[in-house]
Structures are given as C-alpha cells and as structure tokens.
Amino acid sequence: MTRAGFQFDIVARDRQTAARSAVFRTPRGDVHTPAFMPVGTQATVKTLTAHEVATSGAEMLLANTYHLSLRPGEETVAELGGLHQFMGWPRPILTDSGGFQIFSLAEMARIDEQQAVFRSHIDGSTVRLSPERAVAIQEALGSDVAMVLDHVVALPNAADVIRDATQRSVRWAERCRAAASGKVPQLQFAIVQGGLDPQLRQWCADQLVALDFPGYAIGGLSVGESPAEMYTVLDAVCPALPQDRPRYLMGVGRPEDLVEAVARGVDLFDCVMPTRNGRNAVAFTDAGKLRLRNARFARDPDPIDPECPCLACRHSKAYLRHLFMAGEMLALRLLSHHNLTYYQRLLAEARSAIAQGEFASFRAGKLAGWQTAGGGEPTQSPGG
Amino acid sequence: MTRAGFQFDIVARDRQTAARSAVFRTPRGDVHTPAFMPVGTQATVKTLTAHEVATSGAEMLLANTYHLSLRPGEETVAELGGLHQFMGWPRPILTDSGGFQIFSLAEMARIDEQQAVFRSHIDGSTVRLSPERAVAIQEALGSDVAMVLDHVVALPNAADVIRDATQRSVRWAERCRAAASGKVPQLQFAIVQGGLDPQLRQWCADQLVALDFPGYAIGGLSVGESPAEMYTVLDAVCPALPQDRPRYLMGVGRPEDLVEAVARGVDLFDCVMPTRNGRNAVAFTDAGKLRLRNARFARDPDPIDPECPCLACRHSKAYLRHLFMAGEMLALRLLSHHNLTYYQRLLAEARSAIAQGEFASFRAGKLAGWQTAGGGEPTQSPGG
Numbered sequence: 001m002t003r004a005g006f007q008f009d010i011v012a013r014d015r016q017t018a019a020r021s022a023v024f025r026t027p028r029g030d031v032h033t034p035a036f037m038p039v040g041t042q043a044t045v046k047t048l049t050a051h052e053v054a055t056s057g058a059e060m061l062l063a064n065t066y067h068l069s070l071r072p073g074e075e076t077v078a079e080l081g082g083l084h085q086f087m088g089w090p091r092p093i094l095t096d097s098g099g100f101q102i103f104s105l106a107e108m109a110r111i112d113e114q115q116a117v118f119r120s121h122i123d124g125s126t127v128r129l130s131p132e133r134a135v136a137i138q139e140a141l142g143s144d145v146a147m148v149l150d151h152v153v154a155l156p157n158a159a160d161v162i163r164d165a166t167q168r169s170v171r172w173a174e175r176c177r178a179a180a181s182g183k184v185p186q187l188q189f190a191i192v193q194g195g196l197d198p199q200l201r202q203w204c205a206d207q208l209v210a211l212d213f214p215g216y217a218i219g220g221l222s223v224g225e226s227p228a229e230m231y232t233v234l235d236a237v238c239p240a241l242p243q244d245r246p247r248y249l250m251g252v253g254r255p256e257d258l259v260e261a262v263a264r265g266v267d268l269f270d271c272v273m274p275t276r277n278g279r280n281a282v283a284f285t286d287a288g289k290l291r292l293r294n295a296r297f298a299r300d301p302d303p304i305d306p307e308c309p310c311l312a313c314r315h316s317k318a319y320l321r322h323l324f325m326a327g328e329m330l331a332l333r334l335l336s337h338h339n340l341t342y343y344q345r346l347l348a349e350a351r352s353a354i355a356q357g358e359f360a361s362f363r364a365g366k367l368a369g370w371q372t373a374g375g376g377e378p379t380q381s382p383g384g
Numbered sequence: 385m386t387r388a389g390f391q392f393d394i395v396a397r398d399r400q401t402a403a404r405s406a407v408f409r410t411p412r413g414d415v416h417t418p419a420f421m422p423v424g425t426q427a428t429v430k431t432l433t434a435h436e437v438a439t440s441g442a443e444m445l446l447a448n449t450y451h452l453s454l455r456p457g458e459e460t461v462a463e464l465g466g467l468h469q470f471m472g473w474p475r476p477i478l479t480d481s482g483g484f485q486i487f488s489l490a491e492m493a494r495i496d497e498q499q500a501v502f503r504s505h506i507d508g509s510t511v512r513l514s515p516e517r518a519v520a521i522q523e524a525l526g527s528d529v530a531m532v533l534d535h536v537v538a539l540p541n542a543a544d545v546i547r548d549a550t551q552r553s554v555r556w557a558e559r560c561r562a563a564a565s566g567k568v569p570q571l572q573f574a575i576v577q578g579g580l581d582p583q584l585r586q587w588c589a590d591q592l593v594a595l596d597f598p599g600y601a602i603g604g605l606s607v608g609e610s611p612a613e614m615y616t617v618l619d620a621v622c623p624a625l626p627q628d629r630p631r632y633l634m635g636v637g638r639p640e641d642l643v644e645a646v647a648r649g650v651d652l653f654d655c656v657m658p659t660r661n662g663r664n665a666v667a668f669t670d671a672g673k674l675r676l677r678n679a680r681f682a683r684d685p686d687p688i689d690p691e692c693p694c695l696a697c698r699h700s701k702a703y704l705r706h707l708f709m710a711g712e713m714l715a716l717r718l719l720s721h722h723n724l725t726y727y728q729r730l731l732a733e734a735r736s737a738i739a740q741g742e743f744a745s746f747r748a749g750k751l752a753g754w755q756t757a758g759g760g761e762p763t764q765s766p767g768g
Contacts, residue, residue, distance in 0.1 A: 042710040043703070049695065049714065072682065072706045080685055080702050088699055298456065301464055311433065315472055318464050319427070322456045326426040329713060330433065 001245050003214050005185050008246050012351075014359040018238060018265035021354040024060075024246055026092045026144050027185050028084065031059045033246065033267040034350050036258065036343045037094060039275065042067050043077070043087040045340070046275050047333045050089040056310065056337060057344030060092040060144075062270040065137050066101035070120050070127065074140035082142030094270070095143035097134040097176075099169075099191070100219070100251065103152035111151055113168065131175040139184050147217060148176035150191040155223050162195035169193040170207045177211060189215035189248060196229050198236035205240035216241045217248040218266070231260055238265040255284060255346055256370055259363050262350050269347075274339030279332045281324045283312070284342040286369040290317075292335065297321040310334075310341035385629050387598050389569050392630050396735075398743040402622060402649035405738040408444075408630055410476045410528045411569050412468065415443045417630065417651035418734050420642065420727045421478060423659065426451050427461070427471040429724070430659050431717045434473040440694065440721055441728030444476040444528075446654040449521050450485035454504050454511065458524035466526030478654070479527035481518040481560075483553075483575070484603070484635065487536035495535055497552065515559040523568050531601060532560035534575040539607050546579035553577040554591045561595060573599035573632060580613050582620035589624035600625045601632040602650070615644055622649040639668060639730055640754055643747050646734050653731075658723030663716045665708045667696070668726040670753045674701075676719065681705040694718075694725035 001008040007025040014020065024031040038045045038053055041064045045053045053061060063083060068074060080086045083093055098116075102109050106118035106127070115130035131149045138146035149172050151165040173190045180188055190213040194201035208216060218237050221230050230252070241247055248268035249261050258269055274284065283290040283304050290297075290304060300317040312320060312334035323331035346366070353362035385392040389411040396405040408415040422429045422437055425448045429437045437445060447467060452458060464470045467477055482500075486493050490502035490511070499514035515533045522530035533556050535549040557574045564572055574597040578585035592600060602621050605614050614636070625631055632652035633645050642653055658668065667674040667688050674681075674688060684701040696704060696718035707715035730750070737746035 042706075042712055044707060044712050044714045047713045047717075049717075067710075071710055072702070076683055076702065076706075079683055080700055086700070086703055086706075088703075299460055299463055316464055316470070318456070318460065319470055319472075322426075322460075322470075323428060326451075326455055328426055328428050329431045329716065330428045332713065333431075333433075333717070 001214050003187060006187050006214065008215075008244065010244070012355040014263075014354050015357065016360050017263040017363075019262050019350070019354050019359050020265060020267070021351045022246070022267060024267070028090060028092045028144055029059065031092055032351055034258070034262045034347050035059060035268055036347050037062045037268065037270040038340050039064075039270055039272045040087065040089070040093075041272075042071070043083060045336075046279065047329070047336045048275075048340075050087060052311070052337055053089070053340065054091070056340035057348065058340065060094060060268075061089060062094050062096065063087075063141070063143065064098070064101060065095050065134060065141070065147075066098035066105065066129075068095075068141060069098070069137045070122055074137045078140040078142070084142065092144040094145040094248075094268075095138045095141055095147065096250070097138070097147040097149040097191075098129050099147075099150040099152050102129065103154070103223075111168075113171075131172040132179040135176050135179040135188075139181055139186065142184060143186060145187045145189055145215065146180075148173040148188060148190050150193055150219055152193070152220050152223070153195070155195055155220070155225050157195065159197070162197065163200060166193040166195070166200055166204050170204060173208055173213075174211060177213070187214045189213060189217050189246075191217045191219040191250070192237050192241075193220045194233075195220065196225055196233060198232065201233055201236045202240050205237050209240065209242060213245070215246040215248065217250050219250045221249070222251045222253055222271075227254075227257060227260070230257065231264065234261055234264040234266065241265075255343070256367055258343075258346065259350065259366055262347075263359070263363060274343050275336045278335035278337070278339040281331070281335065283335055284339050286366065288370050288372055292317060292321050293324050294321070304338060308338065308341060308345070310338040312338035385598050387571060390571050390598065392599075392628065394628070396739040398647075398738050399741065400744050401647040401747075403646050403734070403738050403743050404649060404651070405735045406630070406651060408651070412474060412476045412528055413443065415476055416735055418642070418646045418731050419443060419652055420731050421446045421652065421654040422724050423448075423654055423656045424471065424473070424477075425656075426455070427467060429720075431663065431713070431720045432724075434471060436695070436721055437473070437724065438475070440724035441732065442724065444478060444652075445473060446478050446480060447471075447525070447527065448482070448485060449479045449518060449525065450482035450489065450513075452479075452525060453482070453521045454506055458521045462524040462526070468526065476528040478529040478632075478652075479522045479525055479531065480634070481522070481531040481533040481575075482513050483531075483534040483536050486513065487538070487607075495552075497555075515556040516563040519560050519563040519572075523565060523570065526568060527570060529571045529573055529599065530564075532557040532572060532574050534577055534603055536577070536604050536607070537579070539579055539604070539609050541579065543581070546581065547584060550577040550579070550584055550588050554588060557592055557597075558595060561597070571598045573597060573601050573630075575601045575603040575634070576621050576625075577604045578617075579604065580609055580617060582616065585617055585620045586624050589621050593624065593626060597629070599630040599632065601634050603634045605633070606635045606637055606655075611638075611641060611644070614641065615648065618645055618648040618650065625649075639727070640751060642727070642730065643734065643750055646731075647743070647747060658727050659720045662719035662721070662723040665715070665719065667719055668723050670750065671756055672754050676701060676705050677708050678705075688722060692722065692725060692729070694722040696722035
C-alpha cells in the first residue's frame with residue numbers, strides 16, 4: 001500500500017500461520033508491526049509523559065475523538081498546533097472515530113441513519129456525531145490515521161440488530177470517505193463490523209474492501225464475547241482483507257489475545273489493559289500477572305523482571321508494594337510504564353520471531369508461560 | 385563544623401544581612417546551601433521519581449520517621465538496604481523525628497515525660513514514640529541527618545504550656561543525644577522550640593548549643609502564626625546559634641518566607657508547599673502564583689515560564705489546563721516538578737546573589753515580583 005507519504009511494506013511472513021511483520025511508514029515516522037499503540041484518550045497516556053511512552057518502545061499511539069472533541073474541543077487543539085504539538089508526541093497518532101465511546105460511554109445515545117445523538121458524559125449536553133463530523137474532527141486534530149465512524153452494538157444481540165448496525169457502518173464508511181477533504185496528510189481506515197457472525201463479517205469486509213481503503217480495522221470485539229469467539233471472527237475476517245494493507249484489531253487485549261491475533265494476520269493493536277492494570281497494581285510478566293498489593297511481596301528485594309528496562313524494574317517489588325499500600329501516585333506511573341514496556345517487548349519479540357521463522361515456538365512458549373497463572377479477564381473498557 | 389564524614393563550610397556571607405552560602409558535605413554528597421529539601425514523606429516525593437527530584441535541582445530530601453515507621457516499618461526498610469536503597473535516592477536524606485506528625489496527624493496523642501503515646505492515623509493502633517525510639521528508627525532508616533524528638537504545640541497557646549513543652553524538648557534532645565549509637569554515619573540535629581516568645585526561644589537555643597549538636601533546627605513554626613511573627617522568632621534564634629553549624633527552618637514555606645529566612649541566616653528548608661500546590665494546579669512564578677484551572681489559560685500557547693527547564697514548561701499552559709480539567713494525573717506530576725524546580729532555582733539564585741554581593745537587590749526584586757500577586761497562605765501541613 002502506498003499513499004502520499006504513507007507506505008505499508010511487509011518484510012517477513014510466518015510459514016505456518018498468517019503472521020507477518022511489516023513497516024508502516026508515515027510522514028511522522030515508521031511503525032514496526034505487529035505493533036501495540038498505547039491509549040492516550042485525553043491527549044495523554046494516563047500517568048505518563050510522552051517521553052516515557054516513547055521509552056516504553058511505542059512508536060504510535062491512539063487518542064480518542066469522542067473525548068477530545070468534548071474537552072478541550074478539536075478547535076482548541078487545532079489552534080494550538082494540532083494533537084501532536086498539543087501533547088508533545090511527534091510520532092504517529094491514530095484517532096478512533098467515537099463509535100465505540102458512543103456505544104460505551106455516552107448517555108441516552110440515539111442512532112439514526114443521519115447521525116448519533118447523545119448526551120456528553122462530562123456535562124450532559126447534547127452532542128451530535130455524524131460520519132462527516134467524525135471526519136472533520138479528526139482532520140482538525142491532525143492525526144495520521146483516522147477511523148471511519150461505525151455503529152457498535154453490544155454482544156450478544158439480536159441478529160437483525162447486528163445486521164442493521166453492520167449495514168449502517170458500511171454506509172457510514174462510504175460517507176466518511178466522501179467527507180475526507182484530502183487536505184491533510186491522513187489515512188482513513190475502515191472498520192469491519194458484523195458481531196460474531198462469520199458470514200456477516202465477511203460480507204462487511206467485502207463491501208469495505210470494494211471501497212478501497214488504505215487500511216482495515218476489526219471492530220466491535222472485546223464487548224463481552226469469549227476469546228474463542230473473537231478468534232473465530234478473526235479467522236473469518238483476516239483472509240477477506242487485502243494482504244498489502246495494515247489490519248488493526250481495535251481495543252484488544254490480553255497478551256494472549258495479541259499473540260493469537262498476530263498469528264491470524266493482525267498488524268496493529270490498542271488497549272487500555274496495560275495502563276489500567278498498572279494503575280490497579282497488576283504487573284504483566286511472562287509467567288502471568290503479579291498482584292503487587294499481595295503481602296508476599298512486602299520484603300521482596302527483587303524487581304518484577306530483572307531483564308526489563310522499565311522504570312518500575314529499577315525498584316524492588318517491596319518498594320512498589322509499599323507505594324501502592326501507601327496510596328502513592330508514583331506506583332501507578334511505575335506499573336503503567338512496566339506494563340506498556342512489557343507489551344512493547346512482547347510485540348518486538350513477535351516481530352523478531354516472525355523474521356527468524358520461529359513464530360510457532362514463540363507463540364507456544366508465551367502461551368505456556370501465561371497459562372501457569374490462569375487468566376481470562378475482559379479486555380476492553382471505554383475511555384482509556 | 386566537622387564530624388566523621390560531614391563538614392559545613394561557609395563560602396560566602398552577605399554584608400548587609402545574616403545570609404550566608406555554604407557547602408554541607410556529607411558521605412553521600414554535597415549540599416549547597418541555602419538549600420530546599422523536597423518532602424518525601426512515604427519514601428517518595430509525591431508523584432515524582434527520584435530521578436525527577438534530582439533533575440529539579442534538589443541535592444537532599446526529607447523523609448518522615450512517623451510515616452515510615454508505621455508503613456512499611458523501619459525494619460523492612462533496613463532489611464531492604466536502608467532508605468536510600470529502598471527509594472532509589474543515593475544522595476543525602478534528612479529524617480524528621482515524628483514530633484510534628486504526633487502534633488498534627490496522630491489521634492489522641494498523650495505526651496508525658498517518658499514518651500508520646502498515640503493512635504496511628506492508618507489503622508488506629510497504639511504507638512509509642514520516645515526520644516530513644518525516634519533515634520533507633522532513624523538509625524534503622526539510615527538517614528544522613530536525624531532530628532531529635534521534640535514536643536510541638538499549637539500556636540497560640542498558654543505560656544505555661546509552651547514553656548513546659550520547650551523544656552521537655554530540651555530534655556528529650558539530651559536523651560536523643562545519649563541514645564545515638566554512633567555506629568551509623570549520621571548527624572543528629574537539635575530543634576529549638578519556644579513558641580513566639582523570643583526569650584524562651586533564646587533560652588532553648590542556649591540550652592541546646594551548650595549540648596554541642598552539629599546542627600540546629602528551628603521548629604514549631606508554620607503552625608498558625610503570621611509571617612511577621614515567624615520572622616521575629618528567627619531574629620531571636622539565629623544569632624543565638626553557632627555560626628559554623630547548619631541551621632534548618634522546619635516546614636517553611638512560601639518563597640517569600642525562604643528569602644526572608646535566608647536573610648536571617650537560615651541554611652536549610654523543607655516544605656510540602658511546592659508539591660501540594662502543584663497537585664492543586666497552582667504554579668509558582670516570579671510574578672506570583674498561577675492557578676492553571678483558570679479559563680484564561682484555555683488557549684494559552686505559552687509555557688508557564690519559557691526559561692524554566694522543568695517538565696511542565698515543555699508544554700503550553702493550555703495543555704496543562706486541559707490535563708487538570710480532564711482529571712489527568714500527568715498534570716499533578718508536571719506541576720509538582722515545575723514548583724520544585726522553581727524552589728531550587730530560587731535558592732540557586734540566592735546562593736549566587738550572596739556570593740556576588742547582590743543579595744539585597746535579589747531579595748528586593750523577588751519580593752516585588754511576588755507582591756504584584758498578593759498572597760499569604762499557611763505554609764505547612766502534616767504528611768507531605
């Protein structure tokens with residue numbers, strides 16, 4: 001895929017799975033995929049500076065159109081030089097369209113063919129978001145990748161509700177495409193919807209592929225379905241997407257979900273899980289999650305992971321536990337940085353494994369390590 | 385003053401005031417005075433990493449014996465290598481003795497000649513703190529400077545209550561001296577009490593000076609008195625202290641208080657004001673305080689101070705305001721770092737002014753700048 005200033009170059013493919021490694025080149029820098037985008041909902045990755053997000057290994061991050069349009073408002077961001085300048089992150093940014101937040105955060109949302117009308121979760125004021133407005137906001141923010149506005153519904157749901165929302169999402173994608181001014185260096189990605197129905201997912205993918213978007217997202221997941229159901233959707237959708245375009249699985253997820261999605265050909269991820277878990281004293285490791293409030297760490301002199309280059313792993317688990325028990329904000333920062341660093345290292349290892357033809361053993365090894373600890377928690381929640 | 389591993393060398397004196405500039409040499413590094421010690425109550429300066437505290441310009445910090453003995457306990461800290469190792473701050477640390485926290489934080493404190501008995505503010509358990517125990521805790525923590533346990537009372541108060549507490553503070557200072565093991569490289573500073581009565585303050589200073597401590601603090605201030613009353617106490621106490629020993633004004637204060645105290649011969653300060661104000665969206669500047677939630681900053685593209693090297697001043701005031709309005713923790717970090725950097729730069733300027741014989745114009749210039757904004761807020765509160 002090549003568009004003005006953007007290029008997606010696949011550099012390695014796994015032989016046994018659909019996993020691939022690529023370089024997504026943008027005017028603001030390269031993103032090595034599979035890649036994880038930290039979530040900077042309100043123009044900040046919670047608790048961290050942009051510099052710290054970069055030192056975690058992140059090359060691209062996500063910000064939320066819904067939140068930023070409500071506060072401080074996209075016009076304010078534009079007046080202050082655009083989102084990159086505003087938040088001090090010079091590298092690529094992807095903005096979502098607000099579809100997921102309307103579904104999850106907004107109060108009394110009513111969606112008709114023209115637009116979504118809802119009440120702001122901040123002050124209760126009435127907000128209207130149409131496909132055209134979602135495009136205009138994202139152009140004002142100046143993100144590198146913009147998402148089309150989609151209609152997200154809860155799962156499980158009645159088949160006709162899902163079909164109706166999926167068909168609307170396709171029509172709205174077409175309207176978003178038409179609304180793009182072409183005046184900003186910004187790619188627009190489409191979003192495949194369709195609930196858990198493989199046929200409907202494939203139909204949606206086919207419709208969107210016919211519209212020739214430069215990238216495709218898989219949306220409407222991590223809304224209550226099981227991991228197995230999610231993987232089944234990926235098995236249906238990924239083969240229907242063009243090989244030469246980036247594929248982005250929205251709002252997912254656990255480390256095991258990322259590895260399984262990479263195996264199915266996904267390139268980009270975002271999720272609040274590493275930062276939210278960090279703020280809740282949960283650290284990701286190759287042996288599963290550590291809950292740092294646990295009394296067994298009270299005198300533990302070792303770091304979470306002596307190999308980890310993050311800010312938390314300069315300290316003992318005893319110190320981290322003390323900070324959490326004492327209610328100190330530094331704890332939230334340190335563990336957020338650890339978890340983001342863990343996710344980045346995981347995907348760096350995945351890229352390396354794909355390049356070296358060792359993805360199968362990488363996948364098996366990681367899954368075995370995590371399974372010792374059990375798991376299975378919902379992966380997505382609204383708003384960073 | 386020279387004690388094993390410690391030395392206090394005065395390098396410059398102002399000709400018109402009692403201001404002096406010195407190097408306080410310790411086994412863990414030099415502290416250039418007048419110096420401000422950020423408050424790391426619970427083994428962390430709130431919201432910041434030790435590295436960030438160092439980049440603000442701080443050379444020494446304060447930690448709280450009361451808090452650390454309750455949580456995680458001084459034995460845990462000792463087992464983990466001592467306070468410096470525990471919190472990742474290799475430079476000098478001063479620990480207070482708990483006297484002020486018993487006064488301000490503990491519930492149902494009863495003080496008799498032997499000790500203070502009170503209930504922990506964390507879990508309500510009964511805690512006993514004697515002069516001997518305060519020494520033992522601070523030796524276990526391994527701080528570079530320990531404070532004697534003093535008896536702090538509220539102001540205003542009955543003359544006999546203040547006199548009784550002051551006399552007890554002297555007796556407790558003597559017991560602390562006797563209790564020091566001499567096995568750790570740690571100086572013990574005495575604390576001059578005496579309320580607002582110049583004669584009682586001088587009497588207390590004389591008693592403590594006769595005991596030949598290597599450093600002297602002025603305590604029991606910032607507990608409700610006016611700035612003028614505080615300055616009157618300094619005028620009485622400082623001349624009674626030996627010229628060759630460091631002088632530490634505990635828990636003070638506003639930038640103007642620091643400058644006025646430096647003029648009266650104070651060398652060391654600590655206060656929660658810069659960090660607490662930072663967490664409350666208030667930034668210190670040479671033109672007074674800025675309240676960053678104010679709507680007038682909503683589209684302000686300029687930093688708080690373009691000359692300031694802190695983390696906040698890489699961003700626009702509009703971005704900082706956005707972070708506060710959005711409830712983002714990053715805002716608290718950035719403004720804490722700004723305010724600590726402001727305090728450190730202020731004292732660096734004071735040292736430079738003293739060395740160059742320009743302290744009078746420095747003092748007048750700073751006071752004029754701050755007075756444009758008005759001010760006068762209480763400076764101290766318990767517990768960082």
